Amino acid sequence: MELLDFPRFKVSCQNCSLAELCLPHGLNSEELKRLDAAMRRSRPLHKGDCLFRPGDPASSLYAVRSGSVKLFETLNDGDQQIIGFYLPGEILGLDGIETGVHRCTAVALETSSACAVPFPELKAICRQIPSLQEQMLRLFSRELSSEHELLLTLTKRTAEERVATFLASLSTRFQRIGYSPNEFKLSMSREEIGSYLGLTIETVSRVFSRLRDKGMIALNRRLVTIRDSARLRALGNGCAPIDPPRQAALR
Amino acid sequence: MELLDFPRFKVSCQNCSLAELCLPHGLNSEELKRLDAAMRRSRPLHKGDCLFRPGDPASSLYAVRSGSVKLFETLNDGDQQIIGFYLPGEILGLDGIETGVHRCTAVALETSSACAVPFPELKAICRQIPSLQEQMLRLFSRELSSEHELLLTLTKRTAEERVATFLASLSTRFQRIGYSPNEFKLSMSREEIGSYLGLTIETVSRVFSRLRDKGMIALNRRLVTIRDSARLRALGNGCAPIDPPRQAALR
């Protein structure tokens, strides 16, 4: 694991295909330039490279540009509690703002790249560009919502439902960034999936095999092919939150 | 469950004992007045009254002023997934910003009161008062951190460890707002605790009894007395995150 600096490369949000999913969402070209001026791009991250680790000052917000990143806490018994996996266009670094110091570690799961915006600049720009301020709030809110979804998975769902939910989520997110929703390579190990879902590595492996035997997926090591997306999603949504009504419920 | 309006009462953050824990943290008296002008206080909430429910526009940030509030999602099978419990000085309403509509319900667990800041005003003030902007970021970040802590509880800890963690957390939070850390009344039912911790009501009850038999707590219905705080916390921290080092780890 190696720490990286973020020199200014000549890459801009303006020609980034992920811009609409990412921080720049909703900005006009004038505002985009302002954000771009503060943005730093990392040189390529190799597998195992750190974006940040415990004790680092929480100085920047990071956006994954390519590849994937895992976020985890290290426990006193030495092993990792995975908090989340981040794909291109997804944002991390929001935690640790409170104390100013990171508690978590963010590590590239494969060859990846990321963008960083230093908080001082980001805060200053947010004060001047309301739509960026809005987008920041949305991103925070989305992060909270996805953690609520994970809570639900951990408290109410069985091992099979958890893994199904996990695969369905990956499928949706790959599709959003233009990859195939039905065939993708997992960049994380069974152990990392298990940590994330509150299961042991053996259970994850067994459940994968069971989903394969039921014809929902095909497996070749880390390559996953979704054969029956509908059934997979139905399995994961055994206990889903109800959709909020259009208006406040009447009584 | 009944919805409430938030008329302007003559109560201000300036003479609120919770100000330092709450949104106004770090503001000078000039800035405080500005925030106060936007702030609305609710008339007393009775047990079961809603701050918001699914489908309501996510229009305000809420701060609990007295009493306690539970936040939950409603599942398609009808029961609730508790997301969190909020005590005086704690903030809720951050979720739902992304879509503009609440997915969760916030309900008073006992006679309570709350303050509300409409988002449009809040955003405008944040642009003008950097220290309020900072505090908003800190609150968001704190919310994320506490959810990470909950993830850890759900994935790695046993029933006994979960309940111990829960009681220790309540103890700390009661102390922070000037209540006794060693004797408090639970405003939530065993079922609500179970939902929050991913356990059944029977398991929660059994664990309470076991902690009592071990001499760590005393129980009288919902009145909890902590008899051995150190042992209780040690039990909960069986697998805690390591404290981040002062500086970045060297390699």
Added chain:
DNA sequence: CGCGTCGTTGAAGCCGCTCAATAGATGTGG
């Protein structure tokens, strides 16, 4: 080829769940 890592599969055990009965607290109406 040998070694280490990662993933799969099997067997046994345990923790928490399910089902069930009971008691205590609270509220209601006669």
Added chain:
DNA sequence: CCACATCTATTGAGCGGCTTCAACGACGCG
């Protein structure tokens, strides 16, 4: 004021899903 219903909490018995422990196979890399 008491009988009764209802809700919450406690406790027991049995079961099942996931974990633990263990062995083995499949790659990848030196």
